[in-house]
Amino acid sequence: MTTHRSTKLWAVNVLTFVFLCILSVTGLMNWLLLPRGYRGGESVWLFLRHILQDLHQWSAIAFLVLVAIHMALHWSYIQSNLRRHGLLK
Ligand code: HEM
Numbered sequence: 543m544t545t546h547r548s549t550k551l552w553a554v555n556v557l558t559f560v561f562l563c564i565l566s567v568t569g570l571m572n573w574l575l576l577p578r579g580y581r582g583g584e585s586v587w588l589f590l591r592h593i594l595q596d597l598h599q600w601s602a603i604a605f606l607v608l609v610a611i612h613m614a615l616h617w618s619y620i621q622s623n624l625r626r627h628g629l630l631k
Pocket residue numbers: 562565566567568569570572573574595598599602603605606
């Protein structure tokens with residue numbers, strides 16, 4: 543593996559982990575910590591819920607793109623394994 547490729551892979555892996563953490567924190571906060579339902583008036587919790595939802599959804603896209611890049615960087619490994627198991631010609 544060239545240094546350039548391994549550096550790229552490391553960066554992709556670290557970023558994937560960071561986005562997984564953001565996804566977990568934002569998803570779990572909205573589910574378990576923030577109050578649900580509209581209770582009239584303006585609420586900082588409602589505002590925070592919307593921010594966290596946006597953050598969750600955009601992080602999900604970034605996470606999925608990073609997983610796709612990760613798989614692309616390992617594509618020859620994936621292909622050779624599929625071949626070894628008779629799943630690819
Ligand atoms: C690619 C990965 C993910 C996608 C596409 C995704 C997508 C979504 C979407 C669309 C919602 C609904 C948001 C809304 O109500 O507006 C949601 C909610 C939620 N997600 Fe994720 N999510 C992902 C990963 C995760 C991860 C890794 C965790 C935590 C380990 C997580 C925890 C949650 C929780 C707890 C909720 C419910 C929040 C609530 O009750 O309001 N998600 N997710």
